[in-house]
Amino acid sequence: MKQITCSALIKHGSYINGSWQQHDNRFDVVNPSNQQLLAMVASADAADAEQAVLAAEQAFAAWSALPAGKRADILQHWHQLILQHQDDLARLLTLEQGKPLAEAKGEIAYGASYIQWFAEEAKRLYGDTIPAPSADKRIIVQRQPVGVVAAITPWNFPNAMIARKAAAALAAGCTFVVKPAQQTPLSALALAELADQAGIPAGVFNVVAGTDAKGIGEVLTRHEKVAKFSFTGSTAVGKQLLKQCADGVKRVSMELGGNAPFIVFDDADIDAAVQGLMLAKFRNAGQTCVCANRILVQRSVYQSFADKLAITMTQLTVADGLADGSQIGPLIDDKAVAKVTQLQQSALDQGATLLLGGGCHSAGKQFFQPTLISDVNADMAISKEEIFGPVAALMAFDTEQEAIELANNTEYGLAVYFYSRDIGRVFRVAQALQFGMVGINEGAISNAAAPFGGVKQSGFGREGSHYGLDDYTDIKYLCLGGI
Numbered sequence: 001m002k003q004i005t006c007s008a009l010i011k012h013g014s015y016i017n018g019s020w021q022q023h024d025n026r027f028d029v030v031n032p033s034n035q036q037l038l039a040m041v042a043s044a045d046a047a048d049a050e051q052a053v054l055a056a057e058q059a060f061a062a063w064s065a066l067p068a069g070k071r072a073d074i075l076q077h078w079h080q081l082i083l084q085h086q087d088d089l090a091r092l093l094t095l096e097q098g099k100p101l102a103e104a105k106g107e108i109a110y111g112a113s114y115i116q117w118f119a120e121e122a123k124r125l126y127g128d129t130i131p132a133p134s135a136d137k138r139i140i141v142q143r144q145p146v147g148v149v150a151a152i153t154p155w156n157f158p159n160a161m162i163a164r165k166a167a168a169a170l171a172a173g174c175t176f177v178v179k180p181a182q183q184t185p186l187s188a189l190a191l192a193e194l195a196d197q198a199g200i201p202a203g204v205f206n207v208v209a210g211t212d213a214k215g216i217g218e219v220l221t222r223h224e225k226v227a228k229f230s231f232t233g234s235t236a237v238g239k240q241l242l243k244q245c246a247d248g249v250k251r252v253s254m255e256l257g258g259n260a261p262f263i264v265f266d267d268a269d270i271d272a273a274v275q276g277l278m279l280a281k282f283r284n285a286g287q288t289c290v291c292a293n294r295i296l297v298q299r300s301v302y303q304s305f306a307d308k309l310a311i312t313m314t315q316l317t318v319a320d321g322l323a324d325g326s327q328i329g330p331l332i333d334d335k336a337v338a339k340v341t342q343l344q345q346s347a348l349d350q351g352a353t354l355l356l357g358g359g360c361h362s363a364g365k366q367f368f369q370p371t372l373i374s375d376v377n378a379d380m381a382i383s384k385e386e387i388f389g390p391v392a393a394l395m396a397f398d399t400e401q402e403a404i405e406l407a408n409n410t411e412y413g414l415a416v417y418f419y420s421r422d423i424g425r426v427f428r429v430a431q432a433l434q435f436g437m438v439g440i441n442e443g444a445i446s447n448a449a450a451p452f453g454g455v456k457q458s459g460f461g462r463e464g465s466h467y468g469l470d471d472y473t474d475i476k477y478l479c480l481g482g483i
């Protein structure tokens with residue numbers, strides 16, 4: 001850990017009710033780049049999760065009663081502190097998660113931007129008045145914070161997935177308990193340290209880091225004091241947690257898997273499409289839920305697109321995330337490497353063609369070469385499952401209608417991208433695609449001002465934008481009679 005300059009940001013236990021917890025039972029946090037031990041973190045359990053929920057319940061009355069402007073000031077302070085520590089937070093993130101340092105810095109700024117955004121939105125949590133059906137009545141609508149929010153987050157964005165949930169929850173007046181992914185607790189705990197420094201009161205923001213995901217998850221989805229549960233992760237785990245939430249009729253947001261199509265039409269600017277794909281495919285070594293998974297290219301431009309893409313991909317630098325110029329870091333663990341290898345191999349076994357890469361990279365056992373596969377079809381597992389690695393799989397299509405049908409042929413509906421310069425086609429295709437987010441001539445679509453979220457089995461709820469507070473508020477209707 002000698003590379004970390006700000007040791008105050010490295011914490012070794014959960015943050016509950018404003019205190020740092022210790023346990024004899026500890027778990028290892030390992031650098032995915034070289035498998036070196038980074039830290040041993042006290043493993044919180046279900047009892048700790050319950051303690052965090054009760055602390056959040058205790059803190060709710062005072063936090064929700066604060067004027068919105070006061071909550072906004074505290075959140076702005078948190079935002080400033082995160083940016084002040086951007087370099088240290090990014091370094092910590094790269095060490096435990098692997099992504100290139102430049103991307104990690106981007107994630108810290110991106111996560112912080114949600115805190116700033118919702119600090120501003122906190123002041124605009126407007127209600128409504130509605131014309132009443134009779135003269136002696138008035139109808140008033142207010143939005144109130146739901147209460148204690150519990151969240152479970154993944155390892156691929158260890159900072160931003162927490163920041164964008166917590167920002168909306170705290171801005172609305174809710175209190176918050178999060179269980180970060182076991183692989184990446186340090187970024188979550190560093191956020192808690194800065195929350196503490198920012199003056200977020202004890203119990204308002206809690207981090208429960210532990211290896212018993214199931215036990216902690218039971219508490220966070222079933223505890224009677226939890227009003228709302230927000231999850232980002234795999235569809236399989238999301239479905240299980242959704243069932244657990246059903247028993248208590250919890251409010252739920254689910255940001256689950258995607259299987260993003262990336263469509264290149266024959267009228268597209270091919271160079272721009274290649275650049276867009278590089279962003280949409282290779283960020284975080286392909287380990288994001290909005291990464292392009294199925295690359296559909298119209299037959300007349302297929303060869304030229306594949307050639308240009310191959311040339312661009314050969315320029316990618318695969319290296320430890322802290323190395324100068326690194327663009328592709330390691331995959332998160334051995335399991336991830338095995339899955340990417342298996343998806344690629346089964347596509348090749350079924351007739352796909354390897355154009356570039358195709359296996360582990362000499363940088364280390366968890367590094368995968370940027371890989372390009374051609375002649376993929378819709379029946380292959382690589383078209384049906386999230387690859388979550390730096391493998392680009394190309395498939396040809398002939399007509400606009402065929403592209404739309406291929407794109408929609410999935411149970412997922414998170415992000416889709418397409419490239420076209422025909423304005424009529426842009427509107428026709430955008431309307432027909434069954435996805436929550438559509439990148440049109442654009443490969444990087446996520447920002448705090450925009451609503452992030454999916455349809456179909458990619459989940460529901462929206463994070464960011466002015467819609468983002470909806471998930472954390474209940475609508476209360478006041479009927480004023482006798483006027």
Ligand code: ADP
Pocket residue numbers: 152153154155156179180181182213214215216217218232233234235237238240241
């Ligand atoms: P990924 O494939 O990105 O690791 P997961 O859905 O497995 O996605 O993990 C996302 C988050 O869900 C992590 O914080 C993980 O610890 C947590 N998780 C995994 N299984 C369970 C479970 N049965 N109950 C509660 N949380 C879980």
